[in-house]
Amino acid sequence: MFKRKHKKHKKKVAQVVEQEAKDFEEALELLVPSTLIETLPRDQIDTLDQSKATFNNYYVEVGTQSRHRRYFTSQYIQKFGKYSNATMLDPFLIGEFGKGDTDICIHLKKLDDRATLDKLNRKIRGQESDLMMNDADSGRTMDVTEALRDTMSKRERIRQKIESNIEVSIQVLTSSNDIDDLNRYTNTMNRNVLNNDMMMGTPDGRQLKALKNMLPFTANPFIKEHCMALETTNVADLFLFGNGTLSHNGGIVLGDDHLGRPLYFDNFHKDMENYNMIIFGRSGAGKTFTTEVLTHRSAHIGLKTGIVDPKGDYRRFIKAMGCPYFDLSSPTGHRINIFDVDIEEHTDPEREGQLYVNIDEGVQGAKALIFRMIRVNEPENSSILTATARAMIDQTIRQLYTDRGITRDPNSIYDYDAAKANSEGALENGQDMNLTTPYKKMPQLSDFYEALRAKTSNKEAQTIAEVIFIYTRNGGSEVSSIFDTQSSTFNLSRAPIFGFGLSGLDEQMKKIGMFIATKWLSAKFARKNRHIPKRLIFDEAQEAMEDPETASWLENQYRTMRFFNTSMCAITQGFEVFTRVDQGLGILKNSSTKIFLKQEAIDIDSVKNSFDLSEGEAQFLLYTAEKGLGIIRIDNESSIVKVRATPKEFQLFQTDPPRKRKPNPSAS
Ligand SMILES: Nc1ncnc2c1ncn2[C@@H]1O[C@H](COP(=O)(O)OP(=O)(O)OP(=O)(O)O)[C@@H](O)[C@H]1O
Ligand SMILES: [Mg+2]
The missing domain is CATH 1.20.5 (Single alpha-helices involved in coiled-coils or other helix-helix interfaces)
Known part of the structure; x- marks a missing residue:
């Protein structure tokens, strides 16, 4: 064997x-080809009508043993409109001119500032004397005056070292396996760039030298008459080999930009106003897929992710990654308690480093949940949640913590008696001592219920108790009481990714469960270990906008998470729902990163207006964007993104039912 x-x-x-x-x-054959012929129009005099000859008839033919013969022709950009811009070379890179390829080669040489200044001074003197010779109001005078002003301001920029002058040669090489194809390709390209205000020049008679200049062997790759002197800022615009149209150059590659260049996304970039994000898109647009690409690649750079998964979309991926997936809807599964609170660091700079139990946050969340339970079940047209009822619920929840001695003091959360009993027990049994002190038992929903019941003379308390009874252990079904419990033990510290699933719950319970899980993960994961970057993802985020209290609680998370180095990441189908409430707008404002995938017609106007999208961008999101294609916006930058998975990732992320499965286009 x-x-x-x-x-x-x-x-x-x-x-x-x-x-x-x-x-x-x-490779050797390409470097040392078997034939290398520079062809000039006169060489073809017998076969070609000379009057029809264009510059394209100057070319180099390269022949090799193992490949097809290939034809090359070089041109140089001689001039472009008055201003350079970052996308001016894009048409060349997109290269949709026919059967051929375009390569661009840029050579730079910094010019001596002193020599440049001398040259500019000479130019200015020439322009001045030109002015003196001309009639004051002739058109020519106006042109020269403007040119003189330009030259003088350029001299000023160089003098002050704001800019430097750089000798630039921008060579555009077109090539094809067929000479006619090459001619057609090059002509189409030239027509196209002429429309873009660019002028091209050909190194006629020196095509072979030009081609060799593209290889890194030539000592002086400049052809003098095909160079331009550009200022530093213009040169910066030429650099298309960078990082897509976002300025990030670290983090993960999320996909490609519109030119197929890798698009980096650094969720924790220091210039970002906050780390939060939102992914919008209609059903099937690729939100889950995008989120999985994000999560998977982030895990590889050490970022930890917790996912709240109402529909069970992430289960397969998380399990395939060998990571824990806690199904909260399974009858025998893990449980979380809606009243859990935890110790965290003060966000207030004056109390930096101080720890406290964030009871307020816990109460806000629990209250929002109880309001939601009531709204879901209150009889139609009744208004149980009066101002006094709300205040009473708030006070009753706070009392539950007080009764257990749990206050803002971090010591108050530990159960020292239990720790002592445990260690004594261990000593007696000759076992190892467990040195961690457990937390006290937290209040539970049935404690809240009992507390309301105890207010026998308060009618509102009795009504509310009746409504929430079904969520308590004695109240009815096993399913609706799953959150009336002490929390299970979760070991989240080792897994790079973990998920909380709720897909087995009915619609009503799911709406409540999603929020319970998000709240729990906020206290136990997102607001802990504040120096470690991490991400909390929750799908179906539009649900949280249904109640003002849940929405407010979530908005508060979005406002405070930067301090904890946590990225809150909301995934949602319904954009319009977010813009309808103030809290939704607050969440949008506190999300530096937004990813728009294909949109529903009903949402497009609000997306367009909220983010000042152009008509073209809106049309793109409505019609053009296929699965995984969209726009990413980070503060003031944006780019088109095509989220592309590797074949292996594609296997992990696939959520379409197998029968409908299409082959991965990027796998080929
Ligand atoms: N970037 C992509 N590359 C290739 N295939 C993709 C891409 N994005 C999505 N898909 C395909 O589309 C399917 C549906 O995408 P996904 O489940 O992410 O949609 P969704 O927006 O989350 O939908 P829903 O709102 O219904 O949850 C994926 O299973 C996958 O087959
Ligand atoms: Mg999805």
Whole structure:
């Protein structure tokens, strides 16, 4: 057995060696081709009508043994409109001109500032004398006056070292396997760039030198008459080999931009106003897929992610990653308690480093949940939640913590008696002592219910008790009472990704459960370990906008999470729902990163107005954007993004039912 394996291995090595040798041979052949001919129009005098000859008839033919012959022609950009801009070379890169390829090669040489200033001074003197010779109000005078002003302001910029002058050669090489295709391709390209205010020049008679200039062997790759002197700022615009149209150059590659360049997304970039994000898109637009790409690649750079998964969309992915997925809807599964509170650090700079139990936050969340339970079940047209009822609920919840001695003091949360009993028990039994002190038992929903019941003379308290009774352990079904419990023990510290699933719950319970899970993860994960970057993702975020209290609670999370180094990431189908309430607008304002995937017609106007999208961008999101294609916006920057998974990732992320499954276009 071992021998066979060994043999197989040897065979593989032999294959690799063979392939490498072949690659090397091919590379060598390109460098030292078997034919390398520069063709000029006069060489073709017999076969070509000279009067029809265009610059394209100057070309280099490269022949190799193992590949097709290929034809190359070089041109240089000689001039462009008055201002450069970051996308001016894009048409070349997109290269949709026919059967051929475009390569761009930029050579730069910093010019001596002193020499540049001398040159500019000479130019200014020339322009001044030109002015003196001309009639004051002739058109020519106006042109020269303007040119003089330009030259003088350029001299000023160089003098003050705001700019430097740089010699630039921008060479555009077109190539094809067929000479006619090459001519057509190059002509189409030239027509296209003429529309863009650019002028091209050809190194006629020196095509071979130009082609060789593209290789890194030439000592002086500049052809003098094909160079421009540009200022630093203009040169910066030429750099298309960077990081897409977002300025990030770290983090993860989320996909490609509109030119197929890798698009980096650094969720914790220091310039970002906050780390939160929202992903919008209609059903099937690729929200879950995008989120999985984000989560998977982030895990590889050490970012931890917790996911609240109402529909069970992430289960397969999380499990395939070998990470824990806690199904809260399973009858025997893990449980969380809506009254859990925890210790966290003060966000107030004056109390930096001080710890406290954030009871207020816990009460706000629990109250919002109880309001939601009441709204879901209150008889139609009744208004149980009067101002006094709300105040009474608030006071009753606070009392539950007070009764257990749990206050803002971090010491108050620990159960020292239990710790002592545990260690004594361990000593007696000769076991190892557990040195961690457990937390006290937290209040539970049935404690809240009992507390209301105890207010026998308060009619409102009795009504509310009746409504929430079904959520208590004695109140009815096992399913609706799953949150009346002490929390299970979760070990979240080791897993890079973990999920809380709710897909088994009915619609009403799911709406409540999603919020319970988000609240719990906020206290136990997002607001802990504040120096470690992490992400909390929750899908179906539009649900939280249904109640003002839930929406407010969530908005508060979005406002405070930067301090805890946490990125809150909301995924939602319904954009319009967010813009309808103030809290939704607050959440949008506190999300530096927004990803828009394909939109529903009903949402497009609010998306367009809220984010000042152009008509073109709106049309793109409504019609053009296919799955995984959208716009990413980070504070003031934005780019088109095509979220692209590797074939292996695609296998992990696939959520479409298998029968409908389409092959991954990027897998080929
Ligand atoms: N970037 C992508 N590349 C390839 N396929 C994709 C991409 N994005 C989405 N898909 C395909 O579309 C399917 C549906 O996408 P996804 O489940 O992410 O949509 P969704 O927006 O989350 O929908 P819903 O709102 O219904 O949850 C995926 O299973 C996958 O097959
Ligand atoms: Mg989804």
